[in-house]
Amino acid sequence: MPYVLGIHLGATATTAAIARRDGSRWSPAAPVPLAAGPVVPTVLCRVQDGSFVAGEAAQRQEITHHEWVVHGFTGRLGDDLPLLVGSEFIPAQRLVAAMIEWVADAVAHRQGHPAEHIAVAHSATWGPHRTHLVHQALAQLGLTDVTMVPEPMAVALDYAAKQRVEEHEPVVVGNIGGSGFDATVLRRRRRGFEVVGSPLNTEHPSGQDLDDEIFAAVRAEFGDRLGALDFADLNQRAALAHLRAECVRAKEALSHQPGVQLRVELPGVRTEFALSRSRYEQLARPHLERVPELILQAVQSATLSPDDLDVVVLAGGTARTPLLKQLVGERLQKPPLVDVAPELAAASGAALAAVQVLSTDADQGSVAETSVLMRIEGSDDSFEDFDEEVAAAPRPPIEVEPMPLEEPDEDRARRIKILKLSVAAVLIIGGLLLTFLWPNASIGGVLSAIQHMRH
Missing domain, CATH: 3.90.640.10 (ATPase, substrate binding domain, subdomain 4)
Incomplete structure (x- = not known):
């Protein structure tokens, strides 16, 4: 049966979910096991043939072959320096792509065939440059039908699939992951969600x-x-x-x-x-007490107050902690909503984004990729009722815009430098002519002018 795949690539853990298509109908998104369970460590191990194994299998190799094991690479995406894996330096985007490929292959093996489309929920700190690098690395592996979705957006989509969200209703997503915390305010629009204010990201608590x-x-x-x-x-x-x-x-x-x-x-x-x-x-407690304060900072950046909030959604495995729910509820004067499996919410939301890419209306069936400030295009109830009939349309191609090699300011500086060198060359030639024609003439002024132009 055809399906789409949603992957949540977390800094320390990775999860996956699928939604199946039966004719013109989509099933709800459901988690899919990757190994012994639905959650695997975001860890890779390079093997002799140059490929990678991931998850628990890679983690077990850290004891005996730690130099071939790598983790924490999602946070290194966009760095100029690659990571040393064994005897080879590998850019972070290649490692990210290898982890996504491993998940896609594991699910394809379990399902018997590849996914029609893949959506990846990623850190809210990734902007267009980082996602561009990942798209390039995935294309080198033959994965081109991939949509990138910021993690808070994916969590909001998962929530909207289970609970109707009225237009203009604000939704606050707080995610406490293995390596940090982020809080984002989103507002429901006719065509999906949009981020309001400034998303907050911090390494602590985690x-x-x-x-x-x-x-x-x-x-x-x-x-x-x-x-x-x-x-x-x-x-x-x-x-x-x-x-x-x-x-x-x-x-x-x-x-x-x-x-x-x-x-x-x-x-x-x-x-x-x-x-x-x-x-x-x-x-x-000292760590968890920071969470409601950080959420309030994100709310204030959206020029809202706690009274304006309709719902606060907590995601990530730590969201299950009773003390965390108590602290957030007391500070924001409303109990936060926590899914039965909060560590799987982003993967399910990514699967819903993949469904939307293949939805009927071409104008409303794609996930627009910009920066953290992005909107997912879709009808009001595209993610709320998967019993409605939708017909699968041809997949839109993934278009990757080439990144500019130089900024405009750099171009201007380069042109000015060329002009200066040209003028300096003219002055040198003129000075030589003066010296040849009038040997007693002083060229100190000319040399001074040349020195001035060079600087």
């Missing part, structure tokens, strides 16, 4: 901050054992990686359990460390 707090609590109990680890020993490096993974598991479990037991397996130690939700909330 899911990793909370992982570090749990690890610090464990280290306070077993600091001597951790300090004695020999990182040249593969088994001891693996023990530390296992303990870090236990901290992540504990954070996730404490969102719905009153307590958790962490397995601690270190040289000479094989025990469990008990952590209650109340203790975890004490550790997490």
